[in-house]
Amino acid sequence: MPRLPRSSATAPGDAAVIGSGPNGLAAAVTLARAGLRVTVYEAADSYGGGLRSVPLFEPDVVHDICAAVHPMAAASPFMRAFDLPGRGVRLLTPELSYAHPLADGRAALAWRDLAATAEGLGPDGPAWTRLMAPLAARSGELVELLLSDLRHPPRGPAAPLLLAPRVLRHGTPLARLQFRGDLAPALLAGVAAHVLGPLPSVPGAGVALLLGHLAHTSGWPVPEGGSASIARALADDLLAHGGSIRTGVRIQRLDQVRPAGIVLADLGPREFLRIAGPELPARYARALAAVRYGPGAAKTDFLLSERVPWTHPELHRAGTLHLGGTRAEVFAQESRNARGIRSDRPFVLVMDPAAADPGRGRPGAYPLWAYAHVPHGSPEDAAETITALIEEHAPGFRDTVLARRSLTTAQLERYNPNYVGGDIGAGAMTLRQSVLRPAPRWNPYRTPIRGAYLCSASTPPGPGVHGMPGYLAARTALRDELGIRIPRVPFRA
Known part of the structure; x- marks a missing residue:
């Protein structure tokens, strides 16, 4: 810099x-x-x-x-100019950026390789490529636009022209018409849920397109x-x-x-x-x-005796996993959550650093990080809910838990006001x-x-x-x- x-x-x-x-x-x-x-x-x-x-x-x-997990640290104009790798910070990027398992044992997989991702999405593969490939080709301009002060015109028209129609299609009820199957819409909906708010929404679509295309460019590193x-x-x-x-x-x-x-x-x-x-x-x-403040997060840290025993054979390669079901289920749950309605099946994000950084654990002791989306100010300790939802996709997970620590929304606020x-x-x-x-x-x-x-x-x-x-x-x-x-x-x- x-x-x-x-x-x-x-x-x-x-x-x-x-x-x-x-x-x-x-x-x-x-x-x-x-x-x-x-x-x-x-x-x-x-x-x-x-x-x-x-x-x-x-x-x-x-x-x-x-x-x-830091997709924006790898892509941000400030962080890139600051040159984290040149300062000894190794950003380790898993080959599988993120994954979204479904209840029937299938999973939508966002590989760094866009072609491999599209291949795994079946009939929606071409639509995913049409959605993400132009954004990946203009990634620098897109990131600069979305990570700006949102007050000044962009340097060129390409990024807004690419982004605007995609946001309107995926951030409105039109989102339900964009894919034919259920893997691709779930894959995108899980990233949109990072906004912690009702879905579909324009901000949710913007975040989904930003983080979604980064999965195929600089990746989601730890x-x-x-x-x-x-x-x-x-x-x-x-x-x-x-x-x-x-x-x-x-x-x-x-x-x-x-x-x-x-x-x-x-x-x-x-x-x-x-x-x-x-x-x-x-x-x-x-x-x-x-x-206005949005819904809250209830976080649980785990110490595991072994890596998560996911049923799907590729999930252990993902640094980030979204547990929320189909697009319709994710949209419905996030919208209810924004209205303050508690659920026994909240949207859950799971982060497994050992997928990219094996040195973070050792045989017999591995870290895992997860949080559930809960209503604003919820007093709930979500550890048992999170454990049960992971267990659905990884039978035997509960038996690997050596220790866990939970933070409620109030404890997160005490940690950071x-x-x-x-x-x-x-x-x-x-x-x-x-x-x-x-x-x-x-x-x-x-x-x-x-x-x-x-x-x-x-x-x-x-x-x-x-x-x-x-x-x-x-x-x-x-x-x-x-x-x-x-x-x-x-x-x-």
């Missing part, structure tokens, strides 16, 4: 970043490379936010506490040794450029860090209101207070809130308080380990406060 230009008009001074998740660290790196003295404040005892990895049960078996390696690479670069990180410090009032000339907050709307509310104009404060009610998207991904995050403003990062900016997943382009809210917010702050103008991070074809 190139060193950014210093301002000729005024010498850069101090900057503070509140929160050390991937967006906070991306913001801090960008500011430090522009010559500012940056201090990152983190309430937890360790930095990283959603990029923490710890040995939960055994000292030599590492579990990712939050984010585990970082060797755990997600914390990404946080370490960012932190090391910050420290190398004179920055510092203070852990165990929860900021209670914005004026605690206001002596810094620039403050970037990797905080959701509620947390920013908590520390800055008295200084905010009433209209902006009301807009932040009105942000940005996850209000267990909403790991930091704000419902409705059509309006996908663009106007967190409030209707032309520049979503700039707050009415001079020198204070938001850079969390509650700002565009939204959740995911890609660093773009942090980079874009830092870019805005450098321009506004110091007259330092840096170009948009270029995508790479």
Whole structure:
């Protein structure tokens, strides 16, 4: 990543970043490379936010506490410019990006190889190729469009022209007419469910097309040794450029860090209101207070005596699995969940890091990570539900469980206050809130308080380990406060 230009008009001074998740660290790196003295404040005892990895049960078996699989870290303009592989972060990509088993023992398989994927989808193979191949051919432009501030025109018309008709077909009731069989629609519906909201929807289709086509390009990788390696690479670069990180410090009032000339907050709307509310104009404060939050996640970490005994012979090769049934079942369940209706058969995501990173486990001890979509604020411990749903596709799974740890939505919120009610998207991904995050403003990062900016997943382009809210917010702050103008991070074809 190139060193950014210093301002000729005024010498850069101090900057503070509140929160050390991937967006906070991306913001801090960008500011430090522009010559500012940056201090990152983190309430937890360790930095990283959603990029923490710890040995939960055994000292030599590492579990990712939050984010585990990172398709956007491999494709994001910021992360690509930052060059994670060049900094020693090995992104290990399974040959089978993700899979979606069905109740009758069949499974839809999204291989890195698009042709192999299409072949396994039977009569819908040609339709899947027509859907994904043009997106894969223009992947760089598509990623740049969807991981932008969603305010400025794209560099060229190709990506919008490819994306718009596909979103309309797959994000509306027309979605039910796009495939003939049941494998391909289930495969796409499982990715759309990552938005944690009613389906079909335009945001769901956008996410499905973004993550779906990445399965056939840069893949869905896991970082060797755990997600914390990404946080370490960012932190090391910050420290190398004179920055510092203070852990165990929860900021209670914005004026605690206001002596810094620039403050970037990797905080959701509620947390920013908590520390800055008295200084905010009433209209902006009301807009932040009105942000809607989506359904929650209830997470369970497992320690297994052996790899999951999936019935389908290929599933052990997938780093990510979606358990939700047919497209109709996924759509119905996600829509009920968004209305707060509990289910005994929630949509479940399973992440198996050993599929790509065998060193994450050892004979007799393997990590597994899963979460269920549950209503916002649900008090449910989903461990038994998740175990039973995995058992349906992997008889004998229960017998492999050596230990498990569950987090309810409330515990996830305590872990990260940005996850209000267990909403790991930091704000419902409705059509309006996908663009106007967190409030209707032309520049979503700039707050009415001079020198204070938001850079969390509650700002565009939204959740995911890609660093773009942090980079874009830092870019805005450098321009506004110091007259330092840096170009948009270029995508790479």
